Amino acid sequence: MKPKAYLFFILLSFSYFLGSSENYAQSTNLWADSSSQKKNYVMEIWDNSNGLPQNAVFAMKKDKSGFLWVSTEEGLVRLDGISSKVFDRGNYPIMKEQTYYTFYKSENGIWASGDRSIAFLNKSILKVIDCSSISQFSRIRAVFEDQEGRLLIGNSQGEIYRFENEQFVPLEFWKPVVNLEIQDFFQISQSELLVGTTSGLYKINIEKNTTKEVAPSSFSAMKVFGNSNHTYVFSPQEGIFRINEELQLEEAIPIQEVKDIDFNSLTLDTENRIWAGSLEGGLIFIENGEVNRFNYPEMNKYPIRGIIKDGSTLYLGTLGKGLAIVKPARVKQPNFEELQKKNIKALIQGSDSSIWIGTRSDGLFRIVGNKIDSWKEEDGLLTNGITTLATKEDKVYIGSSQGVSILDIGTGKFSAFFTKENGLKNNYVQAVYKDSKNTIWILTRNGGLHYIEENGTIQQADLPAEFERTRFVSILESKNGDMIVGSMSRGVFRIRDGVFIENQPLPLTPSEDIIYCIHEDKDGTLFFGTHGGLIMLRDGQFKSLKKQNGLQTQAVYSFTNDGKNGYWITNNFGAQFFSYQEFNLFKESTDDSFFIGSTLYDQSVGMPNSEANGLIFPAVARDFKGRIWVPTVEGVGIIDPSLQSSLEKEEIVFQWDELQYGDKKETINEEITIPEGIRMFQVSFSLIDFKNPSQYSVFYLIESKSDNWLPLKDQRFLFFNGLKPGNYTLKVKILRYGQQEAIYSLPIRVSASFFETLFFKISLGLAVILLIYLALKFYLGLRLKNQLEAKVSKRTLELSQTNEKLKEAVKEIEKQKEVLHELTWNQSHLLRAPLSKAIGINQLLLNYSKYQKVEKSKEELEQELLSSLKQVDEILKDTFNKSENLKKS
Structure with a gap:
């Protein structure tokens, strides 16, 4: 890519995607850069491994309900952001053929044209018209529907037909004097159409029954695109032309600059910028007469045939790669090559706002503004594997498997070390922690619970003999000044003024009894992130939140209050968010089967890897701006909780989808009636969201049978068996970001047979x-x-x-x-x-x-x-x- 073109694209196009978001102490423009792994976008691929029947995409459009329809060689596919539904002749015999090549979107839905038929799509395939009588020696090329629902159909023999009263009638005033093929219909007014052909561009008036030549037969108008104010036509011999109000052609881009363009992919976005795919691979972006090219590394030169630009989301239909959905990352990554693909361990923010980052085998890093520094063994670090970090005044305490290294921030030199030789009970340091009295605590394996006195000497807390070899892994200073220490297999310890007070076991099995983190809320309730879930201790009573209650995994590595919206935990599947509303319901619930609503942040929204790291301290860092830094096995993810305030205002697009019983499928409208004798049926629905489909928690109940909301997780259908005749109401409750948004109801009448x-x-x-x-x-x-x-x-x-x-x-x-x-x-x-x-x-x-x-x-x-x-x-x-x-x- 030319430097000028790339810079232009970065500054203009992708700044639009990223908006005015902060740069997280790094470069403001983090998007597609084929020369590195740096990016702040997410690319989601749909292919024949996860939803598409085949990887060649011919056309794409969103229907009236919000579903994205994709045409492939092996059938039509409908996507809602989390699931796909394939429409082929095996599943839907109403279809006359398997492959449809072009889409035309009307006010009512989408018309898909194949070689011998056209199909009307909205939520499902609602109608199929057999066009074999007008395409015996040709193919269907274009479809148009006016406001009264009348159809015009053009074929490769240059013929245009009206479809009236279930019959095809030739358009009587369409009489071209040269042989041509219909390529495109484009509406310019209520009654006027532009007709693109292989031999000229024409305007027809379907009310006045007139035809007018716009461009001569020597001009091949293969694609007409744009909007009513900015209309363009493409000719493979001459280039891209703008059609002005007087229907005159004005050259926009000469063909020499876009010889490799795939004209099928030409589209105009809401900013009146032209997008297209290159036959040689990559994207072409045109604005103000300047042509720019770029390529996503993930696309690997696959030709792009279809493009939809919808707000900040880009849909790319390819030949061979399937469908790619590109969207801004909601979890950012630091723009430093040194941290890419690194296994990140402990993180912490210093008093000067710098971020300290430990790694598994690459040493220590410090981020200050747009600068990054690093220290390794050759710089004096005990070892390159960091397990824990703490800062005190102008020093950083770096724990590792070889002891504690103390770094003088001002000089950047190591000033001291703590090991078994000078006071540690064991060299493997699990946690270092600074309390409110500026005392540094050091936790090690095999019973080491140390603290450093003012004179710099290490003291060990007195512990009963039975705990001399206990492995301590986490620590927190409680509101009353006691030190709460979490261990492996021995529960919780309370230390006051360096003296052991008590030990309290947790209600966990030996394999689960690992306390990764400790949190105390404003009411004094303690929370323990363990290998057996989240354990709450309030008024001497324990309560558990486990996988069956809504956690993604049993292990909870960190627990963080963001101070704005709710709580965040990290685990092997990413970062999981719980709103204050949902978490308070958990705290007060007496039901052991209570299911908590949540939102998952994983690789689909920008996490470098969905597996966060545990058994480190601290396992996340919350900076002074409220952002949460999450260590993963392949880099750092940065979550800004404040962004959720705007995300929560986005509209929920919920659709009742399909009723299926036996081999019959019916589109659901306002209610459903189950025929007599039918006792097994399935009701499906969709939550249409291509930006973050994992933000929802879904529950359901059948009114008149139960009043308990049951979780659905990622399931978008309900199967019924043996429902007795009568009237019911199926209700679906949607929680987004852990807050109740809406309840959708569907009346169901189960018909009784004569015998019932x-x-x-x-x-x-x-x-x-x-x-x-x-x-x-x-x-x-x-x-x-x-x-x-x-x-x-x-x-x-x-x-x-x-x-x-x-x-x-x-x-x-x-x-x-x-x-x-x-x-x-x-x-x-x-x-x-x-x-x-x-x-x-x-x-x-x-x-x-x-x-x-x-x-x-x-x-x-x-x-x-x-x-x-x-x-x-x-x-x-x-x-x-x-x-x-x-x-x-």
């Missing part, structure tokens, strides 16, 4: 009741029948038994009758004689006077009568006794 309707349920209930009644009746009838049969059987048996008894009784009676008859017969014969005798004697006595010849006297006859009666009495008694005996038997 109230009528069917009532009918089924009645039928069940009737069935139960009939079953009960049958059962009771059967039971009664069985009971009656049992009774009848029992009675029959009893009757049978009784009948047998009766038969026996009858037989017995017959027998007794015979006996009685015999008895009666016998007794009657026995009675007849004495009774006849007695009757005769009684007659004789009554008529005694008539019988003269009676030989016996009356007294004798009376005596015989009495004897006969006694005989009868004896017979009767005997009969009675026999009958009694017969009765008993």
Whole structure:
């Protein structure tokens, strides 16, 4: 790149990107410089490894909803900043072909043109028109839609058609006198269009039905671009021309200066500057008639076919590299080659505003304004590996694995050293720290808890014997003057006036019990960044914030209050921000499953590497301007929390996307209805943000089923299975930078099949009741029948038994009758004689006077009568006794 062109581009174009941001004690212009790694931009690549079906991009446009559409050889792709959705013939059979080459954006959406069809895009593919009848021997080249929704379609045979009432009608007043191909439509007024062709530039009026030649057939108008006030046309033979209000062509750039331009990529930004891609690779930038060229190192000479300049974001569609999104870095990096790709350890700011930076193996650095100094072993440093830093007055204490080096800031020379030979218990120094009394504390492995007295001698704090070999790693002076010391595996120590006060274990497993940092808030609540999450100690009670509660990782290397918006922690995934609002909710919550909203700052927003460094002290540095310096394994990231105030004002672009069930997909508008019988379906939505999609925390709930907000993390869809028929409301809550921004609601009606309707349920209930009644009746009838049969059987048996008894009784009676008859017969014969005798004697006595010849006297006859009666009495008694005996038997 020519020095003049590069300087111009840096000062003008990229100053626009960076705005008026401060330079963080370095050069103000940190952008694309192919000669070094210095940059303050972020490039995000979308290719076939992370969302695109193929790496050749033919066209790009943003639709009415805010989605970015990209055309590739293997289908259309819709991007929202964090995810992609591929539209191809396999997923969307409505498509007539796989590849679309040009986009035209109307007020309603995007028209994509392929060889044989055109498709209308807005959130999804809403309509596809088969154009094979007008492209049998040609290809579709251009599409235009007027305000009434009427379409004009041009093809490579030079024909223009209206599409009316689902039919193609030739434009009757379009009658070119030469053979040509339609290349482009460009609207200049409500009813007027410029038509770019391979043989001339024309103006047509679709209301007056007129055609006018603007440039002769010798002029090849391959691309018409710009806006209503600044309209340009490109000819591959002559260059770029501006079209003035009288439709006259004024040369802007001769073809000799832009022979390598890819005319498909020509575009005009909001500052009326021309952008284009070079066929040889790189970008072409034109302003005020001056052509400048530059190349991003990441693009590696890939041709750029499509460009969109949207505010401070640049979208580059390439042939072979996919889509590149270039945006200003929100995390800056110091503009010093010495710090690029270095493994950064402890950082601290001195009282003179200088920044001291330790590295893993490259020694010590000091930044003062635009100058950087360094010290290594050859300069007197004990070792090039720095673990901790502290400053006191005009001295810097540099801790390492070999002891402490003391640097005199004024002279730049090392004035003293502390090692095992002169007082340290162990040479491996974990932390050096200056308290409010200007006392320097030195923490080492194997039980070394030291402090330096005024006379420069080292003293060790008295510790119980059980802690003699404890590894101390972090330290903080509390508001009451006590020294709070964090250890590895032995919890927290409290030291007062150099004397051990107490040791308090943390509720962690042995592998998690590493206290990387300590923080005390204004209420006296202590926070410990550990290998097992963030531990809060308040009023003697512990509370944990872990990965399941919203931390990116279990390890918390640093904890910093920015004094403006909230708290920052660093971990293996970058820097994570929590607003005061969200953090206070965590502090007061009693729910162990509480999920905290946060924003992640990683490589996608400019961190040199997403892995911050831990087990160093201090693990971040907050400078006097409030900026947070974060050490990573590949350089320093600088975060300015004050920038969030403006970022929070940006509009959230939320879109309900698609309902999917079975093999059917439907675009979501205001509500959705699930057909009867469907119990498995998916609802998707999008948060459209190409600048910092990781700034959001998303939660959802299903109203009428639960009142608990559940986190979604990076997921942008919800899957439902077994939702009962009825009316529901799906709610999505969006938190940006940890602060609640909006809640979006979607009514969902799950239709009931006939078998799930109230009528069917009532009918089924009645039928069940009737069935139960009939079953009960049958059962009771059967039971009664069985009971009656049992009774009848029992009675029959009893009757049978009784009948047998009766038969026996009858037989017995017959027998007794015979006996009685015999008895009666016998007794009657026995009675007849004495009774006849007695009757005769009684007659004789009554008529005694008539019988003269009676030989016996009356007294004798009376005596015989009495004897006969006694005989009868004896017979009767005997009969009675026999009958009694017969009765008993």
